[in-house]
Amino acid sequence: MGYFATERDGDELSACGQRARDIEYEVFARYAEQGFWDLDLELERGRVAASLGRSPAWVEKAILAYHRLRDLPKLRALQAETRRLDITRLEAVGETVDKLYRLPEQDVLEEFDELLVQMFTPTRAGQALPSPMTIRRRLNDRLRKIDASLAPDPKKKKERKDKKDRPFGSCEAEFYGLNDYDAGLSVSGDAATIGLMDMRTRQVAKEAKCSQSEAIKRLLTGEITSTTGIVLHLFASKSDRSTYYVPNFGWTDAEGTEALNAMMEERPPRIVDLEEAEQATTASYTPTDAIKAYVQARDGCCIYPGCDRPANKCQLDHRVPFGDGGPTTPSNLFCLCQRHHNVKTDRRAFYVPDPATGEVVWLFADGTYQVVEPEGLLAESTTPERPRWRQTIAQRREQKAAVTEFNARCHAAVEKYEQDEDYHACVAELERLEKASGLRFEYWPSKPMWMTMSEGEWKACLLRWYQEGMISAERAGIEEPVPF
Numbered sequence: 144m145g146y147f148a149t150e151r152d153g154d155e156l157s158a159c160g161q162r163a164r165d166i167e168y169e170v171f172a173r174y175a176e177q178g179f180w181d182l183d184l185e186l187e188r189g190r191v192a193a194s195l196g197r198s199p200a201w202v203e204k205a206i207l208a209y210h211r212l213r214d215l216p217k218l219r220a221l222q223a224e225t226r227r228l229d230i231t232r233l234e235a236v237g238e239t240v241d242k243l244y245r246l247p248e249q250d251v252l253e254e255f256d257e258l259l260v261q262m263f264t265p266t267r268a269g270q271a272l273p274s275p276m277t278i279r280r281r282l283n284d285r286l287r288k289i290d291a292s293l294a295p296d297p298k299k300k301k302e303r304k305d306k307k308d309r310p311f312g313s314c315e316a317e318f319y320g321l322n323d324y325d326a327g328l329s330v331s332g333d334a335a336t337i338g339l340m341d342m343r344t345r346q347v348a349k350e351a352k353c354s355q356s357e358a359i360k361r362l363l364t365g366e367i368t369s370t371t372g373i374v375l376h377l378f379a380s381k382s383d384r385s386t387y388y389v390p391n392f393g394w395t396d397a398e399g400t401e402a403l404n405a406m407m408e409e410r411p412p413r414i415v416d417l418e419e420a421e422q423a424t425t426a427s428y429t430p431t432d433a434i435k436a437y438v439q440a441r442d443g444c445c446i447y448p449g450c451d452r453p454a455n456k457c458q459l460d461h462r463v464p465f466g467d468g469g470p471t472t473p474s475n476l477f478c479l480c481q482r483h484h485n486v487k488t489d490r491r492a493f494y495v496p497d498p499a500t501g502e503v504v505w506l507f508a509d510g511t512y513q514v515v516e517p518e519g520l521l522a523e524s525t526t527p528e529r530p531r532w533r534q535t536i537a538q539r540r541e542q543k544a545a546v547t548e549f550n551a552r553c554h555a556a557v558e559k560y561e562q563d564e565d566y567h568a569c570v571a572e573l574e575r576l577e578k579a580s581g582l583r584f585e586y587w588p589s590k591p592m593w594m595t596m597s598e599g600e601w602k603a604c605l606l607r608w609y610q611e612g613m614i615s616a617e618r619a620g621i622e623e624p625v626p627f
Contacts, residue, residue, distance in 0.1 A: 145265035147227070147272040164226045170195070171205045171230075175212040175219055180537040187536070201230075203539075208233035210540050211240050215256045218263070227263055227272070235275035239282040241544035242551050251289060258285060295554035299561070314340075343369075377403070378440055424472040428465045435459060438476045446494065446503050447483035448513040454478045460487060462494065474498070545580060552576055553584040560588055 151157045170191070173179050188206060192199045208230050212219040218236070222228055228236075236259060243251055262273055262281065273281070314332035330340075347369045348358035361367040420437045430438070439454035457478040463469030477496070479487060486492050494505045503515045553576055560569035566588070573584055608614045 145267045145270055147265045148269050149227075149272050150265075151269070161226065164229050167205065167230055168222070168226045171209040172223070174206045174209045174536060177213070180210070180213075181535045184536050184539045204234055205230045206536060207540055207543065208237050210536055211237040214240060214252055215259060217256045218259045221260055221263060231275050232273070232278060235278040236282070238279065238547065239286060241540075241547040242286065255282070255285070258282075295551060295558050299554075299558055421473050424470055427471060428461075430459055430471050430476060434471070434473055434476065438473050439478060441473065441501075442478040444478065445480040445483055446477050446515055447479060447486070448505055448515050450480060450483055452480040456480065458484050460484055462496070477503070546582060549576060549580045549582045550584070554586070557586065557588050564591070566591055 146152075149157055149160055184203065184206070188199045188202045191197075191206075192202045195202065211233070212222065215236075222233075240252075240255065243255065258281075262278070314330065314336055316331075317329045318326070330337075332340075344355050344358050344362070347362060347367070348355045350369070351358055351361065351367060353361070358367075362369065420433065423431070423434050423437070425431050425434065438459060439457075442454050442457075444450065444454055445452040445457050457480050459476045460479045461469045461471070462475050462477055465471065469475050474496075477494070487494070492505055492507050494503050496503050501516075505513045505515065507513075553573055556569050556572040556576070560566060569588060573587060577583055602620070605614065605620060609616060
């Protein structure tokens with residue numbers, strides 16, 4: 144009779160491992176039962192985390208790992224009988240099941256359920272229990288046969304992410320010239336570092352009364368110097384400080400969070416409660432930096448229907464005009480791009496925010512209206528005044544599954560572009576996926592070099608490649624002299 148090495152009779156360590164899995168099952172198996180799907184996830188994970196002394200993030204992972212078993216009845220029965228799988232292995236299973244979650248064919252899930260039961264049923268004595276990496280590999284191999292776009296190459300995916308997601312504080316700058324026609328400077332880095340550079344140069348531009356581009360030029364050429372300090376506004380959960388949100392530039396990774404925590408130990412931050420920030424006000428027409436940061440984080444982008452102009456590229460509109468007594472406070476300030484600010488100023492449309500839900504209702508002259516849901520970071524906050532943002536376990540599972548499937552298909556589209564070099568087809572597919580899902584993909588491919596050049600620069604580049612023997616005269620568009 145077969146058995147896994149984790150289940151050897153008489154082995155003390157195997158027995159300890161089994162007790163640990165038994166405890167995990169005792170705590171979390173309930174979340175695969177229907178009566179527990181509608182629990183408020185935020186409150187439930189906090190309660191369990193406090194009781195177990197584990198982090199809320201780990202508890203949420205464990206809850207969702209067991210919740211996924213509702214779609215795999217045979218594996219669920221096997222787990223109930225053997226308690227064979229720990230949270231880490233169930234999570235590895237769940238990553239693949241999430242990609243299948245939105246497929247309409249029920250028989251696909253049934254096929255994977257059978258496959259998983261076979262994978263976790265030993266056929267010989269002392270058999271090694273499949274590792275999380277092995278589980279992912281086997282399931283992805285099977286998934287490619289069903290839908291290749293759901294299983295992109297994990298190595299290329301990691302390379303793509305590593306290239307974009309640089310550690311906090313990293314920066315790369317490159318000066319370049321193109322055949323004496325033009326020259327440029329390219330600067331890239333992680334979101335938080337570029338965000339700091341953006342804020343610093345904006346502040347210098349404000350002091351020097353010039354554009355941001357002019358301020359950058361003057362700083363780098365030594366025409367001006369500045370010791371201006373800047374205030375960095377960060378957002379974080381009260382219960383989980385594993386990541387910070389830098390307005391307009393995104394979340395920090397593990398290294399970025401560690402760097403920020405070290406910085407804050409040396410210079411303790413001034414912590415502003417968001418409920419207090421929501422009531423902040425100033426007698427001036429111009430909002431304070433703190434009010435501006437709050438409003439941008441709340442809105443995320445222009446609040447006009449269908450507009451996704453980033454909040455930091457928008458103006459802050461006094462909904463009730465300042466001249467008519469409208470206060471400079473978050474409840475009266477909203478992000479509008481220049482174009483849609485003009486629409487509101489011209490009275491072609493007017494908007495009314497709902498303080499309970501955060502929705503914005505736009506009223507138009509023809510008697511119609513549109514409702515815009517908030518897109519910013521703070522839209523996800525859960526307070527008694529915003530009950531619509533309560534998430535059940537089932538809702539969170541569906542959200543994670545949608546994101547998992549979306550990212551898999553997007554990475555597959557980029558991988559196809561890396562093979563066939565059809566940039567326009569790749570962009571069209573990514574735009575289709577984003578529009579269909581309402582999500583944004585972070586790893587769009589860079590434009591091919593030829594698309595960024597003028598016609599003259601491209602011809603000069605082709606000539607150089609021809610002279611270096613890299614391409615033929617025909618490809619370079621050159622007529623070779625006929626030999627006598």
